[in-house]
Amino acid sequence: MNYVALAFLNPFGFTVVDLGCGECTLLKMLKFHHEIELLVGVDVNGAKVKKRMHGLAPISTDYLEPSYDQLCVELYQGSVTQKDARLKGFDLVTSIELIEHLTPADVELFSEVVFGYMTPKMVIISTPNSEFNIFMPGVSCYRHSDHKFEWTRAEFRSWAVKVCLDYGYEVEFTGVGKAPQGQQEAVGFCTQIGVFYQLGGRDCCKTLLVNDAEDLFSYTLLYRVNYPSLCDNNILRRVLVSEVLYGAEKLKNRWMEEQAGGICDAVALDPVHHAGEIVAVPLDVLWSCCPKVSVLSGSLGNLKHLLMDEPNIKLSQDSSAVLVNHWEQDDYNLDDSGYPEASLHSHRCFRGICQCDY
Numbered sequence: 519m520n521y522v523a524l525a526f527l528n529p530f531g532f533t534v535v536d537l538g539c540g541e542c543t544l545l546k547m548l549k550f551h552h553e554i555e556l557l558v559g560v561d562v563n564g565a566k567v568k569k570r571m572h573g574l575a576p577i578s579t580d581y582l583e584p585s586y587d588q589l590c591v592e593l594y595q596g597s598v599t600q601k602d603a604r605l606k607g608f609d610l611v612t613s614i615e616l617i618e619h620l621t622p623a624d625v626e627l628f629s630e631v632v633f634g635y636m637t638p639k640m641v642i643i644s645t646p647n648s649e650f651n652i653f654m655p656g657v658s659c660y661r662h663s664d665h666k667f668e669w670t671r672a673e674f675r676s677w678a679v680k681v682c683l684d685y686g687y688e689v690e691f692t693g694v695g696k697a698p699q700g701q702q703e704a705v706g707f708c709t710q711i712g713v714f715y716q717l718g719g720r721d722c723c724k725t726l727l728v729n730d731a732e733d734l735f736s737y738t739l740l741y742r743v744n745y746p747s748l749c750d751n752n753i754l755r756r757v758l759v760s761e762v763l764y765g766a767e768k769l770k771n772r773w774m775e776e777q778a779g780g781i782c783d784a785v786a787l788d789p790v791h792h793a794g795e796i797v798a799v800p801l802d803v804l805w806s807c808c809p810k811v812s813v814l815s816g817s818l819g820n821l822k823h824l825l826m827d828e829p830n831i832k833l834s835q836d837s838s839a840v841l842v843n844h845w846e847q848d849d850y851n852l853d854d855s856g857y858p859e860a861s862l863h864s865h866r867c868f869r870g871i872c873q874c875d876y
């Protein structure tokens with residue numbers, strides 16, 4: 519799929535269904551297209567889907583470094599000859615090497631379900647081109663024992679043109695797998711592909727009129743997963759908190775290095791003297807020194823607001839600074855309100871980062 523084709527679709531998050539998804543090979547490739555927000559697979563053979571569906575689960579980096587992309591993957595067991603209301607109105611339906619496995623009567627139902635009921639903006643259908651079989655050693659009839667037919671280019675074209683007339687689409691033909699030199703025009707591609715575009719919106723043509731009472735959920739949901747996304751407020755907070763803690767720790771370490779190498783050598787290196795001390799890293803310093811923190815929070819005000827009720831972050835009483843332990847410790851000494859008291863002796867400062875004795 520190229521970006522020109524995608525540009526024809528909804529720019530605010532695409533929805534794609536792969537009919538006859540089998541082992542989810544196409545879905546596994548499509549999940550890397552950032553534009554796609556809902557990716558659905560349907561196959562009549564549920565066992566086949568179940569065997570491979572976990573390959574569509576998010577991996578550890580999706581959780582550790584989530585992006586703003588949103589993606590939900592759903593897999594269903596069901597037949598393309600039956601309607602399911604959850605599959606209506608998608609941007610794109612793909613059907614790769616499926617229709618030749620259907621009886622002619624089921625191809626009719628497929629056309630009605632896909633173009634008349636699901637009414638996607640775009641449909642991509644691939645099927646073998648029987649004219650190419652002369653180049654396939656050992657193929658005397660069909661390429662696969664389960665094929666109910668294999669069409670010539672003219673037969674595919676005739677079916678596709680009828681579908682367009684019936685349901686208000688236009689079609690372009692292409693393919694993959696070139697014939698030997700000089701014979702491409704006479705024979706065509708190994709696999710022929712029709713790319714169908716819906717004409718003039720969903721209301722202009724013979725779409726099947728289905729009212730809500732008739733809407734069906736005939737497919738069985740096998741798998742559903744939401745990828746972690748920074749659009750989810752809980753995930754945004756989790757990532758922001760870890761960036762704040764990381765940034766504050768780094769700034770504190772820089773400050774300690776400065777202390778150790780400069781004026782307060784003896785003091786800074788004496789762990790006993792500093793036990794229980796806390797370093798205050800001002801939010802505005804974090805904001806300007808940690809690009810990820812500023813990008814994730816959007817503004818200094820937001821940063822303050824987002825951290826205020828965060829149990830894993832200790833803020834100073836006026837919420838202007840993050841408090842981190844001077845030395846690696848398990849706990850701070852907190853007062854009754856849960857925060858260190860504000861009797862700050864800011865006797866050692868570096869870029870606004872202060873060591874405070876509580």
Ligand SMILES: C[S@@+](CC[C@H](N)C(=O)[O-])C[C@H]1O[C@@H](n2cnc3c(N)ncnc32)[C@H](O)[C@@H]1O
Nearest residue numbers: 538539540561562563596597598614615616619
């Ligand atoms: C040749 S495989 C193609 C699989 C996949 N599209 C690919 O290209 O790797 C055909 C798939 O269509 C599925 N299939 C056959 N009849 C179907 C039907 N009526 N509804 C949904 N899927 C069907 C089969 O179970 C099989 O997984």
Ligand SMILES: [Mg+2]
Nearest residue numbers: 615616618662
């Ligand atoms: Mg096939």
